[in-house]
Amino acid sequence: MNTNLIIKPDKTVEAFYLFFIVHTLQIGAGLMGVPRVIFIESGTDSWIAILLAGIYLHFVAWIMILILRKYDNADIIGIQCDVFGRWLGKTMGIVYVIYFFFILLSVIKNYIEVVQVFIFPEIPVWLMSGFLLSLMIYALLGGFRVVVGTSFIFFLLTIWIVITISKPITYMDWDHFTPIFQTGTLDQLKGAYKTAYSVLGLEILFFVYPYIKNKQKVALPVHAGLAFTTFLILLVTVVSIGYFSPEQLKQTVWATLSLFKIISYPIVERFDFIAIALWMMVIIPNIVLFGWALIQSLKRLFQLPEKSSLYVVAILLFLASILIEYRVHINQLTDWTSSLGFWLVFVYPVILYPIVLIRKRFRKENTP
Amino acid sequence: MTWKQIFIVVVLISISTGCIPKSYIERLGIITAIGYDLAGENSLRGTMVMYQFDPSTTRPSQVVTSEATTSKGLRLEANKMTSHRLVSGQVRLKLFQDQLASRGMTKYMDTLERDAKVSDMGLLGVSEVPTADLLKMEASKEATNSGEYIKKMIEKNIEDNVLPDATLRTFIHDYYDAGIDPTLPMLTTTDGKAVISGQALFQNDKYVTKLSSQDIFYLLLLKNEYKDGQFQLQLPDEALKEFHKETPGSSAEGPLHVSLHEIDSDLTIDPKKGKPTEQSVNVTIEARLLEITKDVDLKNKKAIYKLEKEIEKKVKSDLEQFLEFLKENQVDPIGFGKIYNAKNRENRVTKENWRQQIPELNVSFDVKMKLLRHGTVE
Numbered sequence: 001m002n003t004n005l006i007i008k009p010d011k012t013v014e015a016f017y018l019f020f021i022v023h024t025l026q027i028g029a030g031l032m033g034v035p036r037v038i039f040i041e042s043g044t045d046s047w048i049a050i051l052l053a054g055i056y057l058h059f060v061a062w063i064m065i066l067i068l069r070k071y072d073n074a075d076i077i078g079i080q081c082d083v084f085g086r087w088l089g090k091t092m093g094i095v096y097v098i099y100f101f102f103i104l105l106s107v108i109k110n111y112i113e114v115v116q117v118f119i120f121p122e123i124p125v126w127l128m129s130g131f132l133l134s135l136m137i138y139a140l141l142g143g144f145r146v147v148v149g150t151s152f153i154f155f156l157l158t159i160w161i162v163i164t165i166s167k168p169i170t171y172m173d174w175d176h177f178t179p180i181f182q183t184g185t186l187d188q189l190k191g192a193y194k195t196a197y198s199v200l201g202l203e204i205l206f207f208v209y210p211y212i213k214n215k216q217k218v219a220l221p222v223h224a225g226l227a228f229t230t231f232l233i234l235l236v237t238v239v240s241i242g243y244f245s246p247e248q249l250k251q252t253v254w255a256t257l258s259l260f261k262i263i264s265y266p267i268v269e270r271f272d273f274i275a276i277a278l279w280m281m282v283i284i285p286n287i288v289l290f291g292w293a294l295i296q297s298l299k300r301l302f303q304l305p306e307k308s309s310l311y312v313v314a315i316l317l318f319l320a321s322i323l324i325e326y327r328v329h330i331n332q333l334t335d336w337t338s339s340l341g342f343w344l345v346f347v348y349p350v351i352l353y354p355i356v357l358i359r360k361r362f363r364k365e366n367t368p
Numbered sequence: 369m370t371w372k373q374i375f376i377v378v379v380l381i382s383i384s385t386g387c388i389p390k391s392y393i394e395r396l397g398i399i400t401a402i403g404y405d406l407a408g409e410n411s412l413r414g415t416m417v418m419y420q421f422d423p424s425t426t427r428p429s430q431v432v433t434s435e436a437t438t439s440k441g442l443r444l445e446a447n448k449m450t451s452h453r454l455v456s457g458q459v460r461l462k463l464f465q466d467q468l469a470s471r472g473m474t475k476y477m478d479t480l481e482r483d484a485k486v487s488d489m490g491l492l493g494v495s496e497v498p499t500a501d502l503l504k505m506e507a508s509k510e511a512t513n514s515g516e517y518i519k520k521m522i523e524k525n526i527e528d529n530v531l532p533d534a535t536l537r538t539f540i541h542d543y544y545d546a547g548i549d550p551t552l553p554m555l556t557t558t559d560g561k562a563v564i565s566g567q568a569l570f571q572n573d574k575y576v577t578k579l580s581s582q583d584i585f586y587l588l589l590l591k592n593e594y595k596d597g598q599f600q601l602q603l604p605d606e607a608l609k610e611f612h613k614e615t616p617g618s619s620a621e622g623p624l625h626v627s628l629h630e631i632d633s634d635l636t637i638d639p640k641k642g643k644p645t646e647q648s649v650n651v652t653i654e655a656r657l658l659e660i661t662k663d664v665d666l667k668n669k670k671a672i673y674k675l676e677k678e679i680e681k682k683v684k685s686d687l688e689q690f691l692e693f694l695k696e697n698q699v700d701p702i703g704f705g706k707i708y709n710a711k712n713r714e715n716r717v718t719k720e721n722w723r724q725q726i727p728e729l730n731v732s733f734d735v736k737m738k739l740l741r742h743g744t745v746e
Contacts, residue, residue: 175706175709175710176710179710179712179713245542245543248541262487262489262537
């Protein structure tokens with residue numbers, strides 16, 4: 001397998017789009033419940049935990065870009081095979097494939113769960129997952145540029161929802177934030193760790209890098225995307241802590257969606273219904289981008305034809321989404337993918353970088 | 369896209385809409401208000417006011433009463449009594465009988481919270497009479513049914529700063545917060561009409577006692593919710609004797625009442641460091657004098673000062689009485705414990721230990737009164 005990819009110029013995109021790719025992939029199902037998850041660990045000082053997680057995100061992105069710059073036009077699959085050798089490299093590639101599969105599953109299942117709880121309790125799971133997966137197939141058949149276009153368009157179509165949070169802000173109770181620094185360092189770190197599930201998605205950089213036209217400009221859009229994600233998570237968490245009582249927030253599963261419950265306009269009395277329907281547009285870039293990365297990895301690892309592997313993956317996802325029925329199982333799945341994602345996305349690049357450096361130097365000395 | 373593809377998409381869209389259960393508005397009974405009463409030891413009686421948009425019926429709203437053990441069970445039972453399918457997405461008012469409320473409201477409200485269909489901005493209330501009586505009352509002209517009428521009445525009073533907020537959101541928020549108890553408006557019937565008779569005070573979610581409507585002013589004053597409010601109070605008869613005008617046949621006799629309007633209040637509550645039971649309260653009230661039952665010479669600055677001092681004295685002693693009332697009943701609707709928690713790291717107030725500490729509460733009040741204007745006559 002070639003370490004570097006040869007991409008035709010008509011398949012590449014500008015570095016500018018990385019902002020949308022990274023950001024839309026990070027914001028997804030996780031944002032709906034993230035305030036509670038962080039609050040349980042870090043309490044009233046959750047905002048510090050999020051800022052810590054945000055800083056660490058930038059650090060990881062910096063490392064990732066450093067790794068990618070060591071090669072001309074490689075993705076993580078190629079780099080791993082170059083660094084670890086064929087067998088170990090491919091095994092690590094399979095870990096990525098498994099991770100993408102389960103994160104896709106958990107995104108789909110979590111969204112269907114929300115639709116069932118909030119809007120249509122009677123809607124069958126197979127219908128919803130059929131809809132979402134057919135959209136995924138449709139977008140993926142269009143190729144990489146369509147995938148990027150999806151994330152760009154759906155970002156513009158949904159970002160205005162942020163403005164509606166102004167209403168819950170008026171109900172905030174600022175007493176919930178003082179005194180600050182009540183939480184211990186360990187709990188802060190735990191909170192930062194829990195933020196992980198909602199900011200997974202940075203790993204896409206390892207896969208799309210070969211497809212970027214102007215590689216020297218990669219850093220800015222990536223860091224801007226990360227900063228915007230951190231800001232959104234910070235916003236919904238701070239508003240949730242002020243809006244709910246501490247004990248109440250610990251029990252509210254989808255705190256972000258519950259915030260929307262009090263928003264009403266003369267023609268739309270319950271905005272949460274609209275928000276959940278619109279959330280599908282937030283979910284689709286997730287599904288499409290993760291799906292693309294999954295198919296791309298399969299192609300790079302085993303030279304599988306894109307179309308047939310896409311259909312097989314879609315059918316497997318469809319079956320798996322029907323088989324998981326209980327909410328506890330969905331939560332378990334989310335927890336597993338979350339911790340796998342944490343190691344793969346936030347720890348692995350930091351370990352990989354020194355290995356890449358050593359490998360490169362070692363080679364230089366051997367082959368002058 | 370080719371015509372064939374467009375055709376497939378259109379067919380798929382039209383077929384897939386059938387997968388979602390339909391709700392025809394003519395076949396729905398849209399519940400707008402529910403009242404809960406205690407029927408037996410373990411059973412509830414529910415009264416539901418519902419709208420139906422059936423063109424063949426003449427009356428748009430209907431009241432159904434049923435008995436069950438859970439509040440969703442009530443809806444199930446009520447479904448047997450009506451030709452319409454009952455839905456709870458539009459419930460705007462929930463009333464609880466006082467006997468039921470004193471057993472703890474959250475066990476009946478759990479379903480309100482768990483069901484995502486129920487809006488968080490719905491209003492809650494406690495009733496001194498069975499809620500069935502309130503909701504079955506003949507509606508007045510301004511509203512189509514009694515539930516609607518009561519909802520509008522509570523809503524208006526909250527907007528006018530006569531009542532504290534009574535939404536489900538606020539109730540649940542205060543219930544879960546440590547160091548504060550929720551409150552709700554109290555309703556009763558007078559001459560066949562629903563009226564607000566005071567404010568129900570809670571220990572956590574258990575109804576304890578009723579605050580008279582006169583004292584709601586002090587509750588609001590200490591919750592810092594005053595913007596453009598109004599209030600009447602009675603001062604000692606002879607308080608302003610030296611400034612009475614000497615007009616013949618003047619109303620020098622009788623009690624001295626003043627009516628204050630456009631009240632704007634400022635509030636600071638300072639708990640002592642490490643001691644949640646020691647608190648000091650500073651209240652600054654700005655208001656307009658609209659009515660005074662004695663002919664007082666208001667051109668005289670001294671008269672105004674004297675009047676301000678008298679009002680300050682009265683408000684202060686009333687606040688102290690009000691606090692005694694809260695201490696007797698071990699309730700803290702103002703949230704002294706919560707304010708302490710926001711400013712202190714040590715000796716934190718929790719839901720458990722605050723209840724015992726309330727009777728030891730020691731609050732010093734400092735009231736400042738400013739009468740800015742006094743109407744068109746002097």
